[in-house]
Amino acid sequence: MKILKFGGTSVGSVESIQAVLQIVKQTYESGEQPLVVLSAMSGITNLLTKMAEDAAAGLPFMDDLKSLETKHFDVVKKLIAVKYQNPVLTKLKLLVNELEDLLQGVFALRELSLQSKDLILSYGERCSNYLVSKIMEQEIPESEYINASYYIKTDSNFGNAHLNETLTNQLIQALAQTHSGKLLFVTGFIGSNEQGRVTTLGRGGSDYTAAIFGSVLNASAIEIWTDVNGMLTADPRVVKKAFSLPVLSYTEAMELSYFGAKVIYPPTMVPAFMKKIPIVIRNTFQPEFAGTRIQFESEKSGYPIKGISSISDVSVINLTGSGMVGKSGFSGRLFTLLAREQINVILITQSSSEHSITFAVNPNDAHKAVQLINTEFELELLANKLSVPVIEVDLGILAIVGENMKRTPGMSGRLFHALGRNGINVRAIAQGSSEFNISVIINKEDLAKALNAVHDAFFAELKKTLYVFNVGTGNIGATLFKQLHKQHDFLLEQNDIEIKVVGISNSRKMVFNQEGIDLSEWQEQLENEGTAADLGSFIQAMQAMNLPNCVFIDNTASKLPSTYYEEIFKSNISVVTCNKIANSGSYEQYKCLHETARKHGVDFFYETNVGAGLPIVRVLKDLMLSGDRILRIEAILSGTISYIFNNFKGDASFYDVVKKAQELGYTEPDPRDDLGGIDFMRKMLILARDAGYPLESADVQLGNILPERCLQASTVDEFYTELLKAEDYFNQLKKDAEEQGKVIRYIGSLENGEVKISLQMVDEQHPFYALSGSDNIISFCTERYKDRPLVVKGPGAGAEVTAAGVFADLVNVGA
């Protein structure tokens, strides 16, 4: 014997009823002997409640009654052969007429007792079970409709009746004997009291009916068929990566359901629990999926926890005062009081000094709870042994659940690290003494972010998702998108990393998509769906989305984004940038940004500020972290100028070579920044600062490569015109070098806190002699690399290598 219980959505429409019949038939034919428990058709219980309340308020209800009738009649007409329809329609019409009489009574009296309401509600299950049993009867003549109010006996607590176990057991057993071999369709949710008056079993009532029948009849399993794939690791509406759990213990299922997962209502499981009957949650609309099996024992799953549960809105009440110290009866009095007044306490934490108790309740109960406390503890309040209770609102609860937690150290560490890193402030913590559950109270607005961050932290093998907001879609930005798009599947499949670009802006337009912008057509999306760009609102939108593992990428050459970095770090968002402006502004700003990022536990990565994708910033950082000391740095860090002097040979004109460097994407958006030495100066300044010197840009001794008139040019066009005019000057420079068997190099150095950049001629002996293309080279002479310096060399400009450097920084965020 197996119990199959179908919820309202499973009997919501013709199609879903057909799916139910298919499942029942298959089970029946497999020899499993199913007993079916059905809820009312979806929406009907609400409709009945509304009609009852309308009637009591003297409002019309006939239209609603008609729609109830139509909903059932439509199913008859579609699923029962015409020749068998009449008696079914007649019986349903009788039920509807009875219901109308009851509602007329309520209407006349303008009074709706709990007892009348239960009777009215019972029509939902009675109609659905009768109807479906009759449809099934066409294929399986043994089908029979059972009104469970004759078998489930309860007390007279209408609305939430308690079971009379002994009597119920006897009646169900007798039913099973007289109906052996039958395929029973049993009304969920309803019972009756001693006088035979219909009662209802409260929340989750149909599941309870299934558990009661399952327990009395020693079912092999109780299948709860619903519209989701069992119980999931988290609420799938919030955590897109949530996945179904194949097995849970009763305790785990209870803990998960208690905080949110609405698939089952825990108290309904008790009869099954007592008899160790497994409960299987399955999806009517995906019957091939095995669902979640809830059984007595916990099973290891490969993950340290089973799931994350949440409640999105709670209020917290804080009680503090010396009156609680050592008073063993205090919390007893408090919680008895709340229980007596039916205030459900969701979570309690007590400080070890016993000076305070914090507990969470449903927001609707908070003020009542405080009033009760004020009355009960009036004396303590007057004597100042207790401070006035304080209510905190707009909070949420997140709980990690799993029986194996107690055997795995570091669970709370992992939880708090994930929350801390994402700037989520924990208001209170509670750990069940059973260690099946660690709960935290946080701001309601952080809940979605927290759930995702914690899900990533515990189910990390699955994947880490980085949410990216990118400004700048020029040379570097566009190339980065191309690379991200190309690498997406590899990162996901081979490294469990998913990068979702959720916001893009350039100086004209901006666009957002929380699901991730399709990078194969980002231009179209920006053009067609984008709104006018505004960096302030771009950043506000990013903050408002409040996503975990969030990264802001600055791929512009503008100062504006850098003015927001501090605020961005304060929102616990990391920054990756190839833009050198932030790090080469005032030293105070440099310091403030680095400190703010550190304080908020987020990353500030800017590898491409120096030598594009070449590992230079990282190398210097590692040297410093590992206790080395920089003695001297010598470098060529302008890819543009390197390219120019590597190609300004033979007949080539200086002007043409500069133009070519710009075409190749080596120059800054404004090439004067390269040729004027500002770009190189910024890089040297950043390196000096990273090496521990608090320098300002004015401290850098910058030698020119251009004649004065070129430097004075006020536009890029004018600059090129001046370059053309200075051709003789550059040719002379080239000639001088060639005559001495040397090459021209623009070299920077850092020694004893002094930074110099100058144009030099070097011969074959010099390590910087042999360069080509846009090569950069840097040699670190340090205490540990003294005799032979550590050298990094390679292409130091260009869109591909720069975007690749930004990409590498990005994947390292949060690593």
Ligand SMILES: NC(=O)C1=CN([C@@H]2O[C@H](COP(=O)(O)OP(=O)(O)OC[C@H]3O[C@@H](n4cnc5c(N)ncnc54)[C@H](O)[C@@H]3O)[C@@H](O)[C@H]2O)C=CC1
């Ligand atoms: N070209 C190279 O080899 C390297 C470049 N970089 C850096 O890369 C950065 C970008 O360079 P490119 O892509 O060549 O520049 P670009 O001029 O091609 O693109 C700049 C982008 O920034 C956008 N932008 C400017 N101000 C903005 C604002 N306020 N809000 C939103 N978007 C804004 C523009 O609309 C454009 O899409 C520069 O900071 C440069 O120093 C760093 C290392 C190497």
Ligand SMILES: N[C@@H](CC=O)C(=O)O
């Ligand atoms: N314009 C820069 C690019 C890298 O920062 C250069 O030429 O080096």
Ligand code: NA
């Ligand atoms: Na670099």
